[in-house]
Amino acid sequence: MSLAIEDLRISIRGRTVVDGVSLALGDGDRLGLIGESGSGKSLTALAVLGLLPAGSTVTGSIRLDGRELVGLGDRELAAVRGKRAGIVFQEPVTALNPIRRVGAQIGESLRIHYGFSKRQALERAVRLAERVHLPDPEHIVQRYPHELSGGQRQRVAIAAALATGPRLIIADEPTTALDVTIQAGILDLFDREVGESGASLLFITHDLAVLARIVPRAVVLAAGRVVEEATVEGLLTAPAHPVTAALAEAAYATGFTDPAFEGHR
Numbered sequence: 001m002s003l004a005i006e007d008l009r010i011s012i013r014g015r016t017v018v019d020g021v022s023l024a025l026g027d028g029d030r031l032g033l034i035g036e037s038g039s040g041k042s043l044t045a046l047a048v049l050g051l052l053p054a055g056s057t058v059t060g061s062i063r064l065d066g067r068e069l070v071g072l073g074d075r076e077l078a079a080v081r082g083k084r085a086g087i088v089f090q091e092p093v094t095a096l097n098p099i100r101r102v103g104a105q106i107g108e109s110l111r112i113h114y115g116f117s118k119r120q121a122l123e124r125a126v127r128l129a130e131r132v133h134l135p136d137p138e139h140i141v142q143r144y145p146h147e148l149s150g151g152q153r154q155r156v157a158i159a160a161a162l163a164t165g166p167r168l169i170i171a172d173e174p175t176t177a178l179d180v181t182i183q184a185g186i187l188d189l190f191d192r193e194v195g196e197s198g199a200s201l202l203f204i205t206h207d208l209a210v211l212a213r214i215v216p217r218a219v220v221l222a223a224g225r226v227v228e229e230a231t232v233e234g235l236l237t238a239p240a241h242p243v244t245a246a247l248a249e250a251a252y253a254t255g256f257t258d259p260a261f262e263g264h265r
Ligand SMILES: Nc1ncnc2c1ncn2[C@@H]1O[C@H](COP(=O)(O)OP(=O)(O)OP(=O)(O)O)[C@@H](O)[C@H]1O
Pocket: 012, 017, 035, 036, 037, 038, 039, 040, 041, 042, 043, 044, 053, 206
């Protein structure tokens, strides 16, 4: 599914927090959205899903497969969100409901948007749990989020996002809260699932080293504006903006080495 954002402006209670962002993602393509904390990455993603905080005003254009989303009502946006786009947030602890079993949460969108019965949704949840390599899928779906590790919870969140077969997946820092070895497994999972499903991917992070493993190109945001767009290799090896240079420095400082980029350093 294609996504085209043009001149997106978001203000919250009179303060402009996203200030003229444009980006385009072709059907089946992957794009990174990177920037420092507070640069407007999450709000841009939330605008696509119609999940902006109360008191936000939006202007500009957000088109999914050519269909304008800015100005749609809550019900129409909820349908887009549930059926066509999936989002995975940074913190599965807050994204998951602590008092509902994980199987019910994985299958929830199938019940809401496709009329699955409880039992059908649970059966599908077991299969999805298997697909994201959760151990012992039949039993794990009966557990509560706090009974799972952080990495397992993130796999639950990914399974929930994949449940309806979305054509656009938005991942907002899905590995930031995880330690490095767990991160690698989750990135591999994204890579495989997105690749197999042919969905488009918008991947948000502040970490260029993470981006280098999952997307070929990225848009850099600073203070609510796009300051650069290039291949991830280009951002790492020849950053044009000081913010990008700082992100590249940070990636190398945390030990980022990738054979593909070795020659440029
Ligand atoms: N609910 C809200 N109410 C008021 N201001 C908000 C709200 N959410 C975000 N903001 C402000 O909007 C700006 C952009 O926030 P956003 O969450 O998009 O940044 P981000 O780049 O995703 O940062 P992070 O990496 O820390 O998540 C920030 O200055 C933030 O303080």
